[in-house]
Amino acid sequence: MISINHISRIYENGASKTYALRDINFEIEPNKVTIILGPSGSGKSTTLNILGGMDRPTSGEVFYNQRLISNDSDSALTAYRRKIVGFVFQFYNLVSNLTVRENIAIAAKLNGNRLLQVDELIKKVGLEHRQNNFPDQLSGGEMQRVAIARALAKEPALLLCDEPTGALDSQTSQKIFQLLKSARNKKTAVVIVTHDAEIAPIGDRIVHIKDGKVSKIINNPHPLEVSEVNWS
Numbered sequence: 001m002i003s004i005n006h007i008s009r010i011y012e013n014g015a016s017k018t019y020a021l022r023d024i025n026f027e028i029e030p031n032k033v034t035i036i037l038g039p040s041g042s043g044k045s046t047t048l049n050i051l052g053g054m055d056r057p058t059s060g061e062v063f064y065n066q067r068l069i070s071n072d073s074d075s076a077l078t079a080y081r082r083k084i085v086g087f088v089f090q091f092y093n094l095v096s097n098l099t100v101r102e103n104i105a106i107a108a109k110l111n112g113n114r115l116l117q118v119d120e121l122i123k124k125v126g127l128e129h130r131q132n133n134f135p136d137q138l139s140g141g142e143m144q145r146v147a148i149a150r151a152l153a154k155e156p157a158l159l160l161c162d163e164p165t166g167a168l169d170s171q172t173s174q175k176i177f178q179l180l181k182s183a184r185n186k187k188t189a190v191v192i193v194t195h196d197a198e199i200a201p202i203g204d205r206i207v208h209i210k211d212g213k214v215s216k217i218i219n220n221p222h223p224l225e226v227s228e229v230n231w232s
């Protein structure tokens with residue numbers, strides 16, 4: 001589905017250069033959870049932003065279904081982000097003056113989806129009783145569930161999650177990971193960025209990133225259930 005070939009990303013600030021990614025290669029497939037694992041500063045978010053069409057590589061190529069997207073025009077990349085990608089950020093990014101329901105509904109509408117689907121999604125993330133509340137009336141876990149429902153409302157082919165439980169306790173994190181894992185299907189690839197090695201074995205594929213390089217890729221034919229992870 002997605003293939004990234006020899007991607008490098010260099011940030012230039014005046015005379016100083018930061019080599020955020022150096023010659024990265026890996027593939028993302030539908031019906032799989034891909035975990036991107038690495039320490040702080042290793043290039044995880046940079047990778048995710050390039051996958052999501054929010055940033056461009058300095059060199060190298062990104063293919064989506066065999067189509068080269070890394071040289072796309074801004075408007076083509078906007079269309080890619082809008083149609084193909086659902087993003088779940090570490091700190092939710094909800095619209096604060098819209099209710100739970102409205103936050104989800106605008107995403108469904110942007111994608112031309114039936115509003116009926118919004119009811120199904122609200123149910124799926126277990127927020128029926130909170131759907132008319134505003135984001136600042138919710139707990140962190142509830143806000144993240146709204147963000148996930150909003151991303152799913154687009155029926156994205158690519159669900160990208162950057163430290164989706166970074167701000168949550170372990171019990172809530174388990175629920176969020178269960179939800180994200182269940183989002184993968186024949187059409188949808190799920191990519192989760194984390195620095196937590198304990199969580200990685202829930203993935204079908206684990207891409208280890210270190211100092212802007214892929215240090216190893218593990219294909220995991222028997223992923224752990226979320227409940228089997230050591231949530232210390």
Ligand SMILES: Nc1ncnc2c1ncn2[C@@H]1O[C@H](COP(=O)(O)OP(=O)(O)OP(=O)(O)O)[C@@H](O)[C@H]1O
Pocket residue numbers: 011012013018019020038039040041042043044045046047195
């Ligand atoms: N806009 C930018 N300008 C300059 N340097 C940047 C920029 N964004 C990221 N970097 C640098 O690129 C490197 C990789 O950053 P990135 O955000 O991808 O790391 P990360 O693995 O997501 O880290 P974390 O776990 O802390 O979120 C870091 O050294 C970072 O300081």
Ligand SMILES: [Mg+2]
Pocket residue numbers: 044045046162
């Ligand atoms: Mg990051």
